[in-house]
Amino acid sequence: MESTVLKIGIIGFGNLMESLLPCCDSLLDGNREGNIYAVKGSAEGLAEKQAYYNFPITAGNPLEMLENVSPQVILFSPPPTLAETLTETVLKPYYNRLRDSNQAYPLLICFPPKPLPRYYRKVLGNGISQISLMPCVVQKAGGFSIGKYGYSLVSMDGKAMPSQEHLDQLVKFTQPIGTMLNVSQDDLMAALSGMVAAHNIYELCFTLQRAFQFCGQTVELPQIASEMRFELRKFAVELPKDNAPGIPSCRQETFGSLYRQITDISIRAWYEGLCQFATNQGLDLNEYSRFLRITLDVLLMSVQEETPEHLREMSEGCATKGGLLEKALQVYFPEIERPLIRWIMEESARVGRDSINEERAWPVELVNRTSKVVQKVFERGNNLLN
DSSP: OOTTTOOEEEESOSHHHHHTHHHHHHHHTTOOTTTEEEEESSSTTHHHHHHHOSSOEEESOHHHHHHHHOOSEEEEOOOHHHHHHHIIIIIHHHHHHHHHTTOOOOEEEEOOSSSOHHHHHHHHOTTOEEEEEEOOOOOEETTEEOGGGSEEEEEOOTTSOOOHHHHHHHHHHTGGGOEEEEOOTTTHHHHHHHHHHHTTHHHHHHHHHHHHHHTTOOOOHHHHHHHHHHHHTTTOTTSOOTTOTTSOOOOOOOSOHHHHHHHHHHHHHHHHHHHHHHHHTTOOHHHHHHHHHHHHHHHHHHHHHSOHHHHHHHHGGGOOTTSHHHHHHHHHIIIIIHHHHHHHHHHHHSTTOSSOOTTOOHHHHHHHHHHHHHHHHHHHHHHHHO
């Protein structure tokens, strides 16, 4: 379909949709003006966005936008707490109008983890083309475009499969955000919980830096991230080489051997904890473990290249109230940071040692604690679905 006639309607133009505008550019061949129409949930920040973007952005009446524009692609990104209500009050009457006038249905791409794909078919009727997409949100790392190296989750209802035309549109839309891992809708929340908890790697890097400083060892965040990525490559053969063009390079860092060992143990234990949760949930590790390794690598690229302030915004600033990332952060600090700092300080205080105390069970404990963090995120997600 030509970009001159393809129109995209966005319902819920928040931070996520702004970060995914490169996906719109990919689908539209870069021609946003006259092809994108967005609606925010409120007038807060509306004037600033209207001044910044060259496409119409309004507030408060998404049904009117859909009826006026008749988009071929709808990006549905309200808060999870409002998704069902807006499906009933906005999408349902619009789809009924399309059905009554015998018009083609658009491709509906939904971003809230709640509701699951089967809900949209139940409410909107048979024949729809709907996909739930949980994108890799890290697109840039300093001057590097890294989204294409990442992984995103997609889930579909078997009775609402997109047409070939819509699948082609989806492929083009998702080109900037890397590889798609297709999971069943019954596994979506478990897979998403691991993806969300992986983002706590930012906090893990902050924790290690603070602990090392308490012990008198100054280590910069980019060094910690580089060491972690170097360690990942020892068991993740699918990752780009440490000096591959187009991405930040990584190496074995030169800070003290004790602290380097702790860094290596931490990234391995974090990864193993994510896998342990996935195994407990019955996810296919042949696919999902690769997804986790690549996700961690891309996140660590941003730790190498971005400021601490930007990382905080990507973590705490993107944590929707009542959402999964908020829960991941709430659980992380008592479950991981405090005991981890205590352990590192104990190891550092052991006179004459330049390696960890092999008699201690902390690496296994960190695996279990990481799995527990993901479990708490998963429970929050299931509460959203009920």
